[in-house]
Amino acid sequence: MNPLTLLARRREYAVALALALTIAVAGIVNPAFLAAGNLRDILVQVVPAAIVGCGLTFVIVTGEIDISVGSSMGLLAAVLGQLCSPLHAGLPVWVAVVLTLLAGTLIGLVNGLLVTVARVPSIIVTLGMLTALRGATEMLMAGKWITDLPSALRFLGTGSVLGMRVSLWMAALVIVTSILFARNTALGRRVYAVGSNPHAAHLAGLSVGRIKIFVFTLTGFLVGVATLVSVPQLSVIESGIGIGLELLVVTCVVVGGTSISGGKGTIIGTILGVGLLGIVRTVLIFLNLGERSVYWERAIQGGFILAAVLADNFAQKNKRGEAHA
């Protein structure tokens, strides 16, 4: 197998290579990029995408999609803020945390039920949710900001345990659990089976619907987790939180090698994808493009997703050619 084919087939290698090259080039151009503080900032910044990406990988592996995660995060942030802000409900922080996680899980469950029981295509279900949840957020916030977040909540976003940010601990926990789930649990393998061949999964006695409901619900829960550790990094909650997150995360998952048609994809790949996309943003800032860096970021993000799918098709074609030979 020539190296190019290997890179196309094992996307993880290709993305890891791109990641390493980007870091190296950025470090050479501007050594400040490699400063410990900067690298930590990058990691903290990509935490929400990494946590949500784990859930979305499983959704895409089953052959479905969820583009409601950004709006879902917006609504959960509003809910979280209003529950624990002394000017609103003023509930104890732990109660607000539990309720936020429940709300996220519930949104995911509704997505899953609409896709399986009501048989609405997931792109439509979650497109509807993308709009509806953002609308609900704006109603809830009524144009105001929440600025009086209790310090116990801020700790989730800015505090450290054993020298590492709480959000990083949480991301690590989610990633490790997800890897273990994918590789070493029966349900994890079944998620892949359902995406690989739904008909065969049915013949093997698997409940395709229940497995899909599970992955949507899991994703909803993980959006809740991501909200808890990322939103309190800021001192303000407003109605625009999470806008564009869905595009970023879908891009990371697909760039990381998960096949949009289902059956194939790894958590490691997704995390590498998150790393690559996250680095690109910072590198653009370091290149001193000023205002324009925002435009470049979008263009590059779009380019990445197209390139990933093209590479996938290339690998497929190559594989078929080999099988014929």
Next chain:
Amino acid sequence: MPDGPLVALRNITKTFGGVHALSGVTLEIAAGEIHALCGENGAGKSTLIKILSGSVQPDSGEVLVDGSPLATGSVAVSEAAGIAVIHQEIVAFPHLSAQDNIFIGREPRRGILLDRAKMRSEAQRLLNQLGEDIDLSQPVGDLPVAQQQMVGMARALSHRCRLLIMDEPTASLSARETTVLFRIIRQLQSEGVSILYVSHRLEEIFALSNHITVLRDGRWVATEPTREINQDRLIQLMVGRELAQAEAETKPATSAERVLLEVRGLKREGVFDEISLQVRAGEIVGMAGLVGAGRSEVAQSVFNLDPRDAGEVLLDGEPLPAGSVRRAMQRGLALVPEDRQHAGLVLPMSVGANLSMASLPSLTCCGLTSARREDELIQKLMRELVVKAASPKLAASSLSGGNQQKLVLGKWLARRPKVLILDEPTRGVDVGAKAEIYRLIRGLAAEGMGVLLISSDLPEVLSLSDRILIMREGRISGELSRTEATQEKILALAIPAATAQAA
């Protein structure tokens, strides 16, 4: 263990959209026997298997295991009762490894985690038993087809099954692998496992089975001990004696007519090879063969839907280059596909729109379509075809199967093709509509059209065709004239010759 049969089917009936797939079938399988199930395409074998495996719910009747009724319609319940199936088409998870494929749905666990060590050693053991050396960690989709089949086999063996159903298990196996398979089957039998063996390869059935059950048109015909029956008798039972309305209408000899379609040495790697045939003006050429013999694939290649690797196609004496369906259509070729729901009609669109769909260019001037001329065409076609629809504005999906099929025919007839290829034109069509479609086909030929008729319905082929070509495993295995053709002769040419047993 009681003395009764291990598994019994009692009065099983199943209909799909008004068509009887099975009616009142009763069947008993004893413990430790190899029971062969025979019948032509469409006899109801697949439906029977699906009912046993729980993926289809029968309309009436019951399935008994050890004398007690089984809740039908659940794969999990059937599996728990010890019924496992090796499917004809390879149902695997292409992205998963061999060991995941073998154990999916019944994974060995240690606590909440998978017992991967046990999965690996068990998978290794099962595959060793099958004499296969397969990379357990590679995605199964990357393995050769025969190895994929062996993984499926290992999966079935991994159940502690009591009845193993094998649906054409040797279809994609080489002679060596078939020998291994037979060894495994006999070994399972000696361990007391019952086998329901479905195959078109009669040699295999005679070599393996204890009993043979024959189905025909969804009905039980006979169950006989294998040693009391011979091949001729079995074929007779499969086809039945009544040769439905095959009264040969005298037709003018067509050998003097122009050759409209000629195929020379057509080949598609791994699908079919050395296909040569001619269709003359006014002639109906039948194409018979078992499912999977490559008939539809030949038609699709001639029509340029699929590529060809060698050979040429001539229309009216002029070569038709490969690659363009549009060119094939312009040159007067039409193909009415087998799967009318997916490939032949746009179901949500109106009857009229479906009829005029293939003729729009001829109704269009300067980019605008003439509604008046379109209406005229639709009215004319509906009269000619006797389409039973209240209005051309109705959705095509609201029509019966037979009338839908007429629409598919009409769509192509509107273009007045020189050569019409029909792929299973009456599948799933009721008897009345069948007769009308036959009349239509005969009428077209009488007007000078050349017709290539692919059909698995032998009485249909016999009553319509002037000549019959028989395909077997991707090649033309024989040609019979209208006068010499019988169902028995066609089947004898269609059934694959001796396999591993001869080797």
